[in-house]
Amino acid sequence: MPKAVIYRQYGVPAETVEVEEIAPAKPGLGEVRVNRILAPINPADLNTIEGKYPARYPLPATPGIEGVGTIAELGEGVTSTDLKVGSAVLLPAGLGSWREEVIAKASDLFPVPEGVPYQEAAMIRVNPATAWRMLHDFVAPQPGGWVIQNGGNSGVGRSVIAIAQKIGLKTVSLVRRPELIDELKALGADVVLLDDETAKDKIKESTGGAKILLGLNSVGGESAIRVAGALANGGKVVTFGAMSRQPMKIPTGFLIFKDIQFVGYWMTRWYKNTTVDQHRALFAQLLELAKAGTFQTPVEKIYPVSEVREAITRALQGSRGGKILLGQA
Ligand SMILES: NC(=O)c1ccc[n+]([C@@H]2O[C@H](COP(=O)([O-])OP(=O)(O)OC[C@H]3O[C@@H](n4cnc5c(N)ncnc54)[C@H](OP(=O)(O)O)[C@@H]3O)[C@@H](O)[C@H]2O)c1
Secondary structure: OOEEEEEOOOOOHHHHOEEEEOOOOOOOOOEEEEEEEEEEOOHHHHHHHHOOOOOOOOOOEOOOOOOEEEEEEEOOOOOOOOOOOOOEEEOOOOOOOOEOEEEEEHHHOEEOOOOOOHHHHHOOOOHHHHHHHHHHHOOOOOOOOEEEEOOOOOHHHHHHHHHHHHHOOEEEEEEOOOOHHHHHHHOOOOEEEEOOOOHHHHHHHHHOOOOOOEEEEOOEHHHHHHHHHOOOOOOEEEEOOOOOOEOOOOOHHHHHOOOOEEEEOOHHHHHHHOOHHHHHHHHHHHHHHHHOOOOOOOEEEEEOHHHHHHHHHHHOOOOOOOEEEEEOO
């Protein structure tokens, strides 16, 4: 019998989740049964189980915002030529991808073109989508322009590097481990620096004093202020994560004299405020990039659903060699 991860109350993720067998189900009218192949453990999934994420689902619930699967069975009335038994699809958000099998509405599935690595497709909806939107929606990208980010080694950070390179932007990435510098440069990052007090001068030096107008912050605390401090007058800091869980103490002069703007970004809000056609256009663009090998998201380990507690424990640790996924290795 297929298995699913569930949580019945909010709490410490590795202690709260349970694994249950799910009764095999037949797809109904307009529905499809999908064998889930891979689903990542994203920070937002863990925050959701903790009850600290604004998107909440009726309990008991199955975690997992995104994933990829292959169609196992078509229900009555599913006539789309894109959806055939065996073809790969992106799972819809909200159903809970941390399960081995799912019944979904055919109209909610997005076909994955042949040649896209499953690993990248499983993670396309959250991190590359966030990177794409942040690079386009706040400061109009100009070829040769610069963007600075902290958390350069994160899934989003690596997507930022890959997409920026595609659209002609240059990147400064701050990381907290020296061994990542060469690794990210090999991926196409222009400048990679340690996220410490030495960064300020090194950013100026290595960019030739470039006018940087976009800063992406997923760390918070002092690191966020380093990103803001590197921006030219009128620049924007887009905060989309808080990995350090430290608040930002913004120097007043950044606001008054440099007119630095601090804004937030939440991919969920973009999905809510836009149409299904816009989502499909974004997925199509990102999956094309994935097919071309643009994203090289490292995966440290794929755990079976039955080992979800070990998987969560590892996903919560720093200095990983890549993302943690649930699925079939
Ligand atoms: N707002 C949105 O819509 C949105 C969308 C996607 C992601 N996010 C957020 O973006 C962030 C990154 O997500 P992801 O999936 O890309 O992450 P990920 O691939 O799991 O990587 C986590 C990153 O955070 C770093 N990190 C962990 N703890 C840290 C700390 N205490 N101080 C500084 N850095 C720390 C890690 O550095 P090491 O490699 O050195 O351990 C790693 O680079 C998360 O906060 C996530 O919630 C937000």
